[in-house]
Amino acid sequence: MTILRLAFQSLWSRKFTSGLTIFSIALSVMLLVGVDRIRRGTQVGFEGTLSQTDLVVGARGGSLPLLLYAVFHIGTANNEISWGSYQHFAHHPAVLWTIPLSMGDSHRGFRVVATDDSFYEHYRYRGDHGIQLDQGTRAEGIFDAVLGSAVAQQLHYHLGQKIVLSHGLEGSFLKHTADPYTVVGILARTATPVDRAIYITLWGDEAMHLGWQNGAPPLQAIPESQIQKSDLQIRTISAFLLRTRSRIGTLFLQREINTYKPEPLTAIIPAMTLEDLWNVLSAADIALSLVSGAVLVVGLLVMLTALYTSLNERRREIAILRTIGLNARQVFTLFILESSLISAVGAACGLAAVYVILFAIRIPVENNYGIPLAMVGLSSRVGYYMACVVGAGALLGFIPAIRAYRNALVDGLNAG
Amino acid sequence: MASIPEAIRLQNVVFGYDPRRPVLRVDEMVVHAGRRVFLYGPSGCGKTTLLGIMTGILQPQQGTVTVLGRELTKMSMSARDRHRGSEIGYIFQSFNLIPYLTVRQNVELPCQVHERRRKHILASTVAEEAERLVRRLALEKHLDRSVKELSTGQQQRVAIARAVIGRPSLVIADEPTSSLDSDRQRAFLDLLFEVCDEARATLVFVSHDRSLMREFDEQLALSEISQVCA
Ligand SMILES: Nc1ncnc2c1ncn2[C@@H]1O[C@H](COP(=O)(O)OP(=O)(O)OP(=O)(O)O)[C@@H](O)[C@H]1O
Numbered sequence A: 001m002t003i004l005r006l007a008f009q010s011l012w013s014r015k016f017t018s019g020l021t022i023f024s025i026a027l028s029v030m031l032l033v034g035v036d037r038i039r040r041g042t043q044v045g046f047e048g049t050l051s052q053t054d055l056v057v058g059a060r061g062g063s064l065p066l067l068l069y070a071v072f073h074i075g076t077a078n079n080e081i082s083w084g085s086y087q088h089f090a091h092h093p094a095v096l097w098t099i100p101l102s103m104g105d106s107h108r109g110f111r112v113v114a115t116d117d118s119f120y121e122h123y124r125y126r127g128d129h130g131i132q133l134d135q136g137t138r139a140e141g142i143f144d145a146v147l148g149s150a151v152a153q154q155l156h157y158h159l160g161q162k163i164v165l166s167h168g169l170e171g172s173f174l175k176h177t178a179d180p181y182t183v184v185g186i187l188a189r190t191a192t193p194v195d196r197a198i199y200i201t202l203w204g205d206e207a208m209h210l211g212w213q214n215g216a217p218p219l220q221a222i223p224e225s226q227i228q229k230s231d232l233q234i235r236t237i238s239a240f241l242l243r244t245r246s247r248i249g250t251l252f253l254q255r256e257i258n259t260y261k262p263e264p265l266t267a268i269i270p271a272m273t274l275e276d277l278w279n280v281l282s283a284a285d286i287a288l289s290l291v292s293g294a295v296l297v298v299g300l301l302v303m304l305t306a307l308y309t310s311l312n313e314r315r316r317e318i319a320i321l322r323t324i325g326l327n328a329r330q331v332f333t334l335f336i337l338e339s340s341l342i343s344a345v346g347a348a349c350g351l352a353a354v355y356v357i358l359f360a361i362r363i364p365v366e367n368n369y370g371i372p373l374a375m376v377g378l379s380s381r382v383g384y385y386m387a388c389v390v391g392a393g394a395l396l397g398f399i400p401a402i403r404a405y406r407n408a409l410v411d412g413l414n415a416g
Numbered sequence B: 001m002a003s004i005p006e007a008i009r010l011q012n013v014v015f016g017y018d019p020r021r022p023v024l025r026v027d028e029m030v031v032h033a034g035r036r037v038f039l040y041g042p043s044g045c046g047k048t049t050l051l052g053i054m055t056g057i058l059q060p061q062q063g064t065v066t067v068l069g070r071e072l073t074k075m076s077m078s079a080r081d082r083h084r085g086s087e088i089g090y091i092f093q094s095f096n097l098i099p100y101l102t103v104r105q106n107v108e109l110p111c112q113v114h115e116r117r118r119k120h121i122l123a124s125t126v127a128e129e130a131e132r133l134v135r136r137l138a139l140e141k142h143l144d145r146s147v148k149e150l151s152t153g154q155q156q157r158v159a160i161a162r163a164v165i166g167r168p169s170l171v172i173a174d175e176p177t178s179s180l181d182s183d184r185q186r187a188f189l190d191l192l193f194e195v196c197d198e199a200r201a202t203l204v205f206v207s208h209d210r211s212l213m214r215e216f217d218e219q220l221a222l223s224e225i226s227q228v229c230a
């Protein structure tokens, strides 16, 4: 007990060097754990964005791009699916529900997703959370729009607001100026990419492009009031989400879709595609972890240097402790305690910093990059890192401690 | 004389930091309990080394050392450490104090480490005992200051307080006055005698400055005790 107090006071008396050492260890722990937590946070965030969906179906193409644009609004669809094919699978006996998605337009950087009521009914995220309306109603009419919560918040939009959608993504000069949409609803926050999109009806999507030919707007804009659902015909969608009646059905259906003769389609199991994504990213993750590991070694060496260089000044202190009856083992313990305290405090500070930073960047990252970043708790891997840091700190403390022990024995009373 | 118990007895002791080159060779040396003993000898003669042997920090290659009835040469190292901490107060020439502790914490330290020292205080608590001793040595204004802010003389007085707290049976001082001027040497010695009497401790005082030796009950010349010192 006395020795622990001595260790504290000795470190405190060398506030500056102790502080610097703690800082360097905290910094490296922050990097090491931060990389791990951010990776885990994105994983949980991505995985939480979509649940209960068994298959994501799009035109023939890569599975990762399909998942990214259909669910996370990253990238674009290269091809469309015909409405007929969609109808075929929507009414397939093995299918419980489907959600059609048609993308390709935007409003001030936010994606516009055309869908139907099934989105509000069936879409699930983070287990069993469904879509809730915070204000207003679902989009029913051709020119109705429902905003994701982040859209409403960032653009300060409210119900009744008229908005103009532009063709393509941000930077496109083609604006559908003729067809202003009206905000009829705002979704409750989901903390997923759902918040960052504007939802219209499939009719609305077709209306936007009515009279367009080969990707060019009609010469004379058709007035909004003249368009009716009966004039419109839904021809294509970009992708659809699908839930089967049984788990076993999923694999059969996936095969059936992938080999569907009338149209080349791709069906993916979202969890498996995400797994592929993590595997791709794990190489980068390992590289980052190695770098932070190296930084950690530097941090620990800083501690070793600080403790070791203080040894000479402390020979007298050791002699005093010996005369008041501390044995050499207790002197040894004092030094081990000091290095353990430094590394433990450093590790704790680093860990705290990770969570402070994670908490601070979560919303901006989600809003600016559309990457869902969940607050994740501690894991066994973090526990393992922390144990390693404190253990390595204590272990490195052995070097000055052994020196101190030997000084204590050799110097006798003549030190200093 | 025979009725007075012996505090320290060295018998046929040989010690060398390097076993092949002894720096100390003592056939017999006795210090009786309750005496104030002045030990002198030229520099490098082995005075500090002898104190190291008496306190059990150093273990002689030959001979027996008996201190306060315990035969150090037969004890384990940690038993000697315990014995030293609970029975002996030690004062160095200078830099006696742990620099990162306050005056009070330095004085209380032996009581925190050793039960026996804690039990033998005169006041009712360790804190009060530290205050009492510090007041006795006219340092009460500095009780909670860092020892780094004290003058050398003040630091040496704090060292006395730490050596005598919890009334050890033996107080050893290794040239404690050599960093003080002659006026303050006298005052220091008087204080040391007073508190040692109060603790009823045997005092072994090392110095090469023989002007102080008349104040002591007994004078020992290391050159006469140790065959190595010429
Ligand atoms: N830690 C040590 N390792 C090896 N030799 C030592 C050590 N300490 C002292 N010596 C040697 O032992 C001899 C006695 O030293 P000691 O310190 O006991 O002398 P001293 O009488 O106390 O001298 P002074 O009056 O200068 O303090 C010296 O020759 C010294 O060189």
Ligand SMILES: [Mg+2]
Pocket (backbone or CB within 6 Å): B047, B048, B049, B174
């Ligand atoms: Mg000496």
